[in-house]
Amino acid sequence: MHEIAGADFILAIGTNTTETHPVLSLQVRKAVKEGAKLVVADPRRIELADIAETHIQHKSGSDLALLNAMANVIIEEGLWNREFVEQRTEDFEALSQAVKDCTPEWAAETTGVSAETIRETARAYAGAEKASILYTMGITQHICGTDNVLAIANLALLTGQIGRENTGVNPLRGQNNVQGACDMGALPNVYPGYQAVNNPDMQQKFEKAWGVELSPKAGLVVGEMMDAAYAGTLKGLFVIGENPLMSDPDSNHVIQAMDKIDFLVVQDLFLTETAEKADVILPAASFAEKNGTFTNTERRVQRVRKAVEPIGDSKPDWEILVMLSNAMGYPMQYGSPGDIMKEINAVTPQYGGITFERLEKQGLQWPCPDVDHPGTKFLHKDKFARGKGKFHAVSHVDPDEVPDEEYPYVLTTGRRLFHYHTGSMSRRAKGLAEAYPEEYLEVNPKDALKLEVETGGKVRVASRRGEIEIPIRVTERIQPGLVFASFHFRETWLNKLTNDARDPIAKIPEFKVSAVKIEKVV
Template identity: 40%
Template sequence: MAQKIMKALDRGAKCIVADPRRIFFAERSNLFLPLRPGSNIPLLNGMAYVIIKEELYDNEFVEKYVENFDSYRHYILSEWDLAKASRYTGLKPFLIEQAAYLYSQAKSALILWGLGVSEHRAGSYTAMAAANLATLCGFWGKPGCGAMPLRGQNNVQGVCDMGGLPYVLPGYQSYLDPTTKLRFQEVWGTSLPDREGKTLPTLLREALSGKVKGLYAMGYDVAMSHGDIGVVWKALSNLEFFVVQDIFMPLSGKYAHVVLPAASVFEKCGTFTNGERRVQLFEKAVSPPGEALPDWLILTKLAQKLGYNWNYQSPAEIAEEIGRVWPAWKGILHSRLKERGIQWPCPEEDHPGTPILFTTGFPKGKIHLAMAKHIPPFEEPTSQYPFLLVTIRRLNHYNVGSMSRRCPSLKKLYSEPIIDINPEDAKEFGIYEGARVRVWNDRGEVIFRAHLEERVPRGQLYTDFHFETALTNLLVSPGLDELMETPEYKVSAVAISLLS
């Protein structure tokens, strides 16, 4: 995706970058907005204020497709003037105004964001605020338009599509719709629950209290990946039964009663779905080692042991079943994917797929603009913990590093946990390049190697979570997104000192 953005910039596309750090793309941008961590909504609502007040929005689109523009307009104009947006973001008002003009006056515009949006207490509301801007300017249903999250891994879209969320069935279909529920029950041959599931933070809280007795973690190292992992460890220790299924032994294996070895992506076949809804087939390259099996086969064998009549023979067969329960997937067959990827919706076997959504309108007819509210970070700097810690990912590693740390060439490029600090802050605390430093708060302490980085603003620290030898998420605040309960990885109050 970064390469595509670079090529677009080379062709003359304009770019706005909003990030606390002066990241690489900021050097190529037309406008850089170094906002405070946790102030995404004030920025977006401030831009909406300018767009509405100056009548820069697409009036024809708004009149045709927006159902609550008057109430949204009142909310923005009464609650989010430029002075307020500036106060929260730390940006000069003219920068927010300039961003609003650049965005709204473009012929086409795409808002891209990563985990710097979703991993905040108001992450869900921020996504809504971004969608609001696209709606105001009519940037839906056209090439190069929309609001597109860059997901944390290559198949997050696919997992969500398949119902990997506690409140929907595959295809984002509702448990509460009788027709949908009946279709699933007929295909699956079983009854469905009458209520939604629970989020992972809720499950962990209930494991800690003893209400939840068992958990099954598949391809997710919850003991290393989750926020505030000190509490997670206590919850896992309290379980009566914990199953871990992964390609390498994760930190979570320490708490597991059973560990099931899974095949890696190169040792099985299946599909990935990327951020543009493109379903892509991947084929098995080598056989899995030892007793490792593909995830689908492990689940099939487990179901058979539990007495269920699961007889899946291949991922292709499972894909056909998906099409029976989710009409938008009916035309996505492995035989077709051998030629090229297909973007859902693809309702028939001769359908070419759908590159652009909403070209003829919206499923419910009208768009409802969300009153996206600002929620401040759970923690702010104090005299005891004067720095804000922001977690990031390095180019040379992947997430918790279970794969990349086992790659000699990548490990050679980035072999130990490093924390980035502004040179002026480093000087004040007697920290020099390459020094070993201690970073701590009430939840724990972690040792890093210091790197002095001009791009880091004063009062902020940036580090990754790739190494088991430096469990950064031990320091992460207990703050959660108000709606989805995503941990607030991006804003945690800490202290730092030179390790003597």
């Protein structure tokens, strides 16, 4: 993370770091202060754009056109790193062909950004000594999210801006332990350490470690579970520390799906919107009431330490899981999270050397295969995980839903500085709730004029899936035709509007583009 401050060029695309990763944004500010060139690409004029040399305010859902046009410039103008491409990559031809017609002039129309700006950005990125790309869900929450990421990777491979200090392709993870949850196999297709469930060797390894037969069939992702519940094939659901009713797209569909589930168990700190639907609620302990580890966005595993006893009869999630497992006839015996970590060490190569004893002194960045390994600061130094870096030919597609006469506006969603996810924690934190008590919709002055609504006035926003009422804030930070709000607030239940169309590979829903209509509430 501190590496960001050492870059001399930063492209921050689809990431609102000052609000979503405030402390990381300090590193970006530091880099700028020390002379780095910052380019912010975001359909909203986010705060970081204020300190950027260039703000590319492209249309929501046009990232791929922008990125491919940058690749086009880098190839056409001979700015690519021949040595790096020859030695460390493959399939350059495929990319070269794919972006041949993606000229900046072509992209200008799709993105709404001038060809000259695209050219300058591409040149600056390729010409920088140490260029870093930061991205988050502005890139991934599209039906072409995977391709967007591949297009970013293409740029890094083309220019060799990867595998060295202060460079790279840096996705910033949104939640405290989203990295760790992925690492630990809270995913339908992989065991801990990204070992595929459909790989017979891995299946055998875990069957041996756990002493049971395991299924080689990859499971369902969240959205697919909802579809299965709706279809009636998913009968029982166990939700731990999640609130899909508010966090998942097309909430009305999620609510209907939840209603069809025969038996719903929710384990949480609070009676969330999802918990209200449960048949059984198990009270869980908060982070302050238990021991364990979180893994941050830079793969750094750090200690969580118990400061107080669990409130009431609540228990840490791990204890509840142990009780439940024992009750279902599969014995689990762990005295502490440290014991669980020992088992993680044994079956997860990347975590092989990450022990509580070592973490007592300092965090460790995986891969850390054994107890003598110091951890790994940055990846892809001499080779990529798959050997050679592969270029992928990817091309622009329109969002699943584009504005039309009936639904003329584009709604894009995100987060606010003072709140977190569905607000179950932050809205109960006294100061935060007081400082930011309600949500509003960002609307461009031109649109506000058309709608005849001023800041503070209420509008009804409707999509093909649902509707909400929400006050507006008129701001130049948003472009005409685009509106923005966060999904933290139940009173303005934003995900009733969003589209559950998903990227076919990563299965990430397209939260960033939904077509909506807006009218003044009188």
